[in-house]
Amino acid sequence: GIQVEQSPPDLILQEGANSTLRCNFSDSVNNLQWFHQNPWGQLINLFYIPSGTKQNGRLSATTVATERYSLLYISSSQTTDSGVYFCAVGGYQFYFGTGTSLTVIP
Amino acid sequence: KAGVTQTPRYLIKTRGQQVTLSCSPISGHRSVSWYQQTPGQGLQFLFEYFSETQRNKGNFPGRFSGRQFSNSRSEMNVSTLELGDSALYLCASSLSGGREKLFFGSGTQLSVL
Numbered sequence: 734g735i736q737v738e739q740s741p742p743d744l745i746l747q748e749g750a751n752s753t754l755r756c757n758f759s760d761s762v763n764n765l766q767w768f769h770q771n772p773w774g775q776l777i778n779l780f781y782i783p784s785g786t787k788q789n790g791r792l793s794a795t796t797v798a799t800e801r802y803s804l805l806y807i808s809s810s811q812t813t814d815s816g817v818y819f820c821a822v823g824g825y826q827f828y829f830g831t832g833t834s835l836t837v838i839p
Numbered sequence: 840k841a842g843v844t845q846t847p848r849y850l851i852k853t854r855g856q857q858v859t860l861s862c863s864p865i866s867g868h869r870s871v872s873w874y875q876q877t878p879g880q881g882l883q884f885l886f887e888y889f890s891e892t893q894r895n896k897g898n899f900p901g902r903f904s905g906r907q908f909s910n911s912r913s914e915m916n917v918s919t920l921e922l923g924d925s926a927l928y929l930c931a932s933s934l935s936g937g938r939e940k941l942f943f944g945s946g947t948q949l950s951v952l
Contacts, residue, residue, distance in 0.1 A: 763937075768943070775943065776931075778940055819882065821882075825937060827872075827874075827941065831881050
């Protein structure tokens with residue numbers, strides 16, 4: 734299967750700080766998505782981004798498919814951004830990274 | 840539009856029993872997939888259904904099975920439960936699979952004692 738690596742594994746930020754999460758994958762894919770898992774276990778879809786750049790409020794994502802990586806940017810972080818961020822690649826079957834655990838402290 | 844609905848939210852079973860989990864996709868979505876999440880193995884793909892047919896299957900033993908009904912609702916069954924089956928089971932739906940956004944339910948937390 735496709736290998737998906739995420740970095741960093743853990744991140745602690747002060748409220749208001751910016752951060753960049755990275756996702757590397759081992760094979761070409763036609764579907765890449767970013768998810769946020771909240772403390773209750775719900776996976777929220779943040780972006781469907783097989784290539785290019787998208788922005789949604791304080792979040793933005795960029796995927797460079799030819800170089801097999803994707804970046805998730807979080808600006809002006811808030812405590813509600815805490816949780817685990819997953820990158821998933823695939824199509825009918827998705828391969829997930831091990832996630833980045835983000836803690837935002839007030 | 841209602842989201843993906845999974846029932847029950849929590850389950851406690853004992854080894855050797857069997858369990859059935861239910862998933863109702865977003866209205867209009869025909870692809871339903873199942874994932875197992877554990878602290879040790881992370882999120883792993885179980886299987887995906889489209890139009891009542893299993894289209895893809897992950898690397899899990901035959902004790903794990905599923906089905907999809909004509910209204911796209913799906914169930915997964917685990918027979919002869921083992922302690923290692925304790926996990927959060929997540930269901931996801933999309934319009935038809937492939938190059939589309941995936942939407943997840945809140946999951947069923949299964950504990951096997």
